Amino acid sequence: MAVHTVRLPATHLHTGTTSRNISKSNGNPNAIIRSSFRPSQRRRFTSLSASLREGNEHGKEDSPLLPKPLSSNQLAETVSNGSRVRVAYQGVRGAYSESAAEKAYPNCEAVPCEQFDTAFEAVERWLVDRAVLPIENSLGGSIHRNYDLLLRHNLHIVGEVKLAVRHCLLANHGVTLDGLKRVLSHPQALAQCENTLTRLGLVREAVDDTAGAAKLIAFEGLSDAAAVASAKAAEIYGLNVVAEDIQDDSDNVTRFLMLAREPIIPGTNRLFKTSIVFSLEEGPGMLFKALAVFALRQINLTKMESRPLRKNPLRASGGLKYFDYLFYVDFEASMADEVAQNALRHLEEFATFLRVLGSYPVDTTML
Ligand SMILES: O=C(O)C(=O)C[C@]1(C(=O)O)C=C[C@@H](O)C=C1
The missing domain is CATH 3.30.70.260 (ACT domain)
Known part of the structure; x- marks a missing residue:
């Protein structure tokens, strides 16, 4: 898949403004963001003079040197100029994290990222406005990687969102439960369906995200493997739902954190x-x-x-x-x-x- 080639206008650096022009300058908004940012992008983070000349979007009277904190009523929907908030999540389309991003910021532009680290970096480098990342699940427990990344990066938690996670077993059309040998999914999702998967006697295989598993099964036309993923992923990748609600408890909730460059008041x-x-x-x-x-x-x-x-x-x-x-x-x-x-x-x-x-x-x- 192509590397995202977002160009960062120097006018948005150090000003505390949102990335209005960044989103407009994007090529393909659905392109997945990888960690490999180009050196030319890095160099663009150094120019303060252009931002001083042009002021910022909150009004010329605001000092561009003082970052403007987000306020509570900016938590959702739009940045102040009316353009859609760009929200990074880990996974591909159809991942639970995408739904969480859309619940946290209705009407947002959800931007897929390969790894959690990439989503953190995308916010830090102004490629997106926010990130929405899972931190704990009521059955599977903590997502340790994100605890570690919270400390390693300098983003602020500006909100939380809880999402009911209802897992399905997805397979290609014509494949039945009896014909399955393997199941692919995110390790958290596999853990949340431990009892069902053991009962079915399926060999677990870990992949980056639930929807990624569905995509792989569909694209490779696998007939011995199923994915643990959402009903939404079944629709997107044209798979059949062979079993529904397969999590170990019907009350399965994942808590996600909303992250931004500036704290809210x-x-x-x-x-x-x-x-x-x-x-x-x-x-x-x-x-x-x-x-x-x-x-x-x-x-x-x-x-x-x-x-x-x-x-x-x-x-x-x-x-x-x-x-x-x-x-x-x-x-x-x-x-x-x-x-x-x-x-x-x-x-x-x-x-x-x-x-x-x-x-x-x-x-x-x-x-
Ligand atoms: O793989 C996905 O669909 C995700 O959004 C990731 C994730 C997670 O990391 O916990 C999110 C929610 C579910 O708990 C399962 C997996």
């Missing part, structure tokens, strides 16, 4: 959530102490994940080597709430590292 007018990441010294009760800063203030935690500190995964202490961790915590409060600010100030007193990944409205559509 947190509010108190609705339910907000804040995501942070921190590390601690080694020692008894350290994690207990860290979580107590929230418990003491009646702040509810909704998620906790620990990941290896990849830059420095082993810490020597008292002649022993300990694994070193980063702790990712989501809590139910806005950074505009004094109580949340106090909790983080308290945590800062003993955390060895602390970063706020975003403070954003809770998706209450599935509560």
Whole structure:
């Protein structure tokens, strides 16, 4: 597939503006974005003078040097000039992530990316306005790669979206359940259908995304393999649905994060959530102490994940080597709430590292 050849106008660099002209200059909007950005594109990130000359789209009175934070009401639909928001997702057309991008930003232009890293990079390099990426699933658990990438990149979480995931088994026309030997899908999707796939005795094969599996089966005309994917993917790639609702529990929900270059201004007018990441010294009760800063203030935690500190995964202490961790915590409060600010100030007193990944409205559509 052709490499996406988006040219980045220097006028949009360092200004905090949205990428209005970028989307207009694209060749094929449906082309999948690969990580291999051209050196010529990289060089274009250096020009500040053009942006200073031309001002920005929020009005000439705004200083182009000061990035304009997104506001809560900019979370959905359109950028301020009325053009469609370009939203990167991982996978090909028909992936659940595409549906999540469309739920998060109705009427958006969903832009497929090969890998999660590519979607992060596409936002950072102004090829798109936002990314929508999966972070956890109610059956399969966390998508660890995206936790690691949140830290490696400098994007902000500006929202979350929950999507009901209903998996189907898709095969070419004429293929029956009895004729199947293999099943292809994203590892998360395979994990969510563990019981059904074991009962059917199918050999699992992991691919990049669910819709990619459907596409491969259709394009190669495979007769011994099925894909775990959406009914939408069946329609797009002309496959037959041989089994429906094959996830291990009918309540199968994936939570996606909406990512942007700038944070939103947190509010108190609705339910907000804040995501942070921190590390601690080694020692008894350290994690207990860290979580107590929230418990003491009646702040509810909704998620906790620990990941290896990849830059420095082993810490020597008292002649022993300990694994070193980063702790990712989501809590139910806005950074505009004094109580949340106090909790983080308290945590800062003993955390060895602390970063706020975003403070954003809770998706209450599935509560
Ligand atoms: O493969 C897809 O369709 C995706 O959108 C990826 C993904 C994931 O990474 O969790 C998203 C939702 C489902 O949980 C299964 C797979």
